[in-house]
Amino acid sequence: MAGDEGRKGSGEGGGTYLPPSVEAAWGLRERPTKGPKPGLSADRIVAAAVELASAEGLAAVSMGRVAKELGVSTMSLYRYVSAKQELYVLMQEAATGAPPELFGPEVPWRERMERWARAMREVYLRSPWLLRVPVSGPPATPHAVAWWEKALHSLEDTGLDEGAKISVTLLVAGFVKNDALMAAELADAVEASGYAPEEAMTQYSRTLRRLVDPEVFPRVAGLIDSGVLDQPDAPDGEFRFGLARILDGVAALVEGRETS
Amino acid sequence: MAGDEGRKGSGEGGGTYLPPSVEAAWGLRERPTKGPKPGLSADRIVAAAVELASAEGLAAVSMGRVAKELGVSTMSLYRYVSAKQELYVLMQEAATGAPPELFGPEVPWRERMERWARAMREVYLRSPWLLRVPVSGPPATPHAVAWWEKALHSLEDTGLDEGAKISVTLLVAGFVKNDALMAAELADAVEASGYAPEEAMTQYSRTLRRLVDPEVFPRVAGLIDSGVLDQPDAPDGEFRFGLARILDGVAALVEGRETS
DNA sequence: GCGTACTGCGTATGCCATACGCGTTACTGT
DNA sequence: ACAGTAACGCGTATGGCATACGCAGTACGC
Numbered sequence: 001m002a003g004d005e006g007r008k009g010s011g012e013g014g015g016t017y018l019p020p021s022v023e024a025a026w027g028l029r030e031r032p033t034k035g036p037k038p039g040l041s042a043d044r045i046v047a048a049a050v051e052l053a054s055a056e057g058l059a060a061v062s063m064g065r066v067a068k069e070l071g072v073s074t075m076s077l078y079r080y081v082s083a084k085q086e087l088y089v090l091m092q093e094a095a096t097g098a099p100p101e102l103f104g105p106e107v108p109w110r111e112r113m114e115r116w117a118r119a120m121r122e123v124y125l126r127s128p129w130l131l132r133v134p135v136s137g138p139p140a141t142p143h144a145v146a147w148w149e150k151a152l153h154s155l156e157d158t159g160l161d162e163g164a165k166i167s168v169t170l171l172v173a174g175f176v177k178n179d180a181l182m183a184a185e186l187a188d189a190v191e192a193s194g195y196a197p198e199e200a201m202t203q204y205s206r207t208l209r210r211l212v213d214p215e216v217f218p219r220v221a222g223l224i225d226s227g228v229l230d231q232p233d234a235p236d237g238e239f240r241f242g243l244a245r246i247l248d249g250v251a252a253l254v255e256g257r258e259t260s
Numbered sequence: 261m262a263g264d265e266g267r268k269g270s271g272e273g274g275g276t277y278l279p280p281s282v283e284a285a286w287g288l289r290e291r292p293t294k295g296p297k298p299g300l301s302a303d304r305i306v307a308a309a310v311e312l313a314s315a316e317g318l319a320a321v322s323m324g325r326v327a328k329e330l331g332v333s334t335m336s337l338y339r340y341v342s343a344k345q346e347l348y349v350l351m352q353e354a355a356t357g358a359p360p361e362l363f364g365p366e367v368p369w370r371e372r373m374e375r376w377a378r379a380m381r382e383v384y385l386r387s388p389w390l391l392r393v394p395v396s397g398p399p400a401t402p403h404a405v406a407w408w409e410k411a412l413h414s415l416e417d418t419g420l421d422e423g424a425k426i427s428v429t430l431l432v433a434g435f436v437k438n439d440a441l442m443a444a445e446l447a448d449a450v451e452a453s454g455y456a457p458e459e460a461m462t463q464y465s466r467t468l469r470r471l472v473d474p475e476v477f478p479r480v481a482g483l484i485d486s487g488v489l490d491q492p493d494a495p496d497g498e499f500r501f502g503l504a505r506i507l508d509g510v511a512a513l514v515e516g517r518e519t520s
Numbered sequence: 521g522c523g524t525a526c527t528g529c530g531t532a533t534g535c536c537a538t539a540c541g542c543g544t545t546a547c548t549g550t
Numbered sequence: 551a552c553a554g555t556a557a558c559g560c561g562t563a564t565g566g567c568a569t570a571c572g573c574a575g576t577a578c579g580c
């Protein structure tokens with residue numbers, strides 16, 4: 001009722017209902033000037049957390065550990081970040097960064113989308129822990145929106161309707177993330193096995209060979225015997241293949257729409 | 261050296277180096293007959309864990325909680341399952357189940373792959389917690405291999421080489437999982453927001469509208485204004501769209517019309 | 521009938537996120 | 551100039567987690 005517009009409570013700062021630190025990322029809501037000088041800042045906390053995640057993986061990022069890295073107590077972090085999930089969001093935003101300049105006006109949509117996908121992939125390769133951050137909702141941070149904008153930009157001259165553009169964006173973004181995630185999981189499994197990188201795959205296929213009865217699973221057995229599992233292809237082999245298939249499919253849609 | 265073949269240690273049971281309970285899933289290694297009668301079994305533990313995950317989500321599955329559900333002590337579970345990760349693998353195997361009969365001899369590859377993808381999707385819809393189980397390595401359990409076999413079976417009359425068949429399988433399986441995961445994450449975010457399902461999306465777009473400057477992000481702003489974000493499409497809309505694109509792309513490859 | 525392999529499980533360790541409250545600091549309005 | 555107060559750092563406590571270890575009891579193979 002009365003006093004609603006004067007309240008300074010948690011829901012303020014621009015009318016959004018986002019966590020305060022996310023509003024800060026959009027440039028709204030600066031810190032108040034009362035009280036003792038802050039000896040810390042959300043930025044420094046996020047930077048320490050990102051460094052820790054890069055060096056030792058996301059699992060090493062605990063509030064206590066981040067605080068230790070900064071030489072402060074665990075609980076002091078909560079003056080800048082209201083919960084660990086919020087820290088995750090800020091870490092994501094920081095590590096994702098703004099999308100690079102990807103294309104000029106003459107580049108056709110397929111080339112654009114391909115560059116976008118490769119740039120996104122590089123983000124994941126640079127910060128593999130990003131793949132492990134639990135997702136909490138649709139994108140609502142500046143860099144996330146900037147990447148989204150770039151993807152829509154790629155599809156501008158396709159003639160697809162807005163709904164299809166979203167769908168293609170989701171499809172490609174999902175593919176890139178999934179591909180990077182599977183690659184990272186495989187790498188982790190190899191490392192956990194303790195074998196050398198090439199040795200691990202032959203170990204795997206040898207194990208599988210012993211378990212798989214060719215009468216029951218003839219095609220899997222044949223695949224193992226064919227040896228394709230043992231020879232690792234180029235590191236971006238699956239990525240190239242998958243992206244080419246997806247963009248071929250999108251091209252069919254685009255060309256179908258143009259002609260009809 | 262000597263005694264290697266007589267050892268009863270952890271690495272035995274068929275020459276594989278898999279965890280004991282996974283070997284049990286393949287039918288190797290039954291429990292020894294000495295000692296007191298087991299009051300429990302891996303199956304009962306897994307069943308309780310799966311039920312718990314279905315009812316309250318994967319996060320509710322802790323060793324202590326599963327034990328409580330079974331009326332035993334926490335530590336007794338470790339007599340049947342060597343670590344929580346092993347429990348995860350067994351839960352996955354149990355909830356995935358064997359693939360259903362999907363197609364007869366006359367069905368063309370595209371129809372086969374589509375049925376396979378839908379069947380896989382239904383597994384995720386039936387047990388959404390499957391999407392949250394941390395992946396620990398390549399598939400090595402009977403049901404996982406059975407699904408793999410079915411996917412390869414789908415692609416049999418495509419004329420693709422073995423490597424391409426694996427790649428297509430990975431692409432489609434990855435897509436299905438990613439699509440289900442994104443849908444589940446969205447549903448979680450909506451539930452966490454506390455709004456009604458339709459209301460949540462308009463809340464989201466209203467928030468975004470306030471943050472996004474049309475000068476900086478014209479395409480995203482246009483998208484928000486277009487209203488497509490607010491009208492939710494069919495629940496399997498993104499799935500149908502993405503799968504159609506991917507299979508169009510694969511079809512182009514099969515027919516030899518690949519572009520790049 | 522005895523050795524021993526296996527049973528269930530109590531206890532303990534060392535993590536984790538975070539709620540709460542205390543003493544302190546330094547700006548703001550008077 | 552000074553009081554009020556908001557924001558600071560952080561010690562302590564709670565309740566959760568996986569799991570290492572060891573002990574006492576059980577029942578089968580010999």
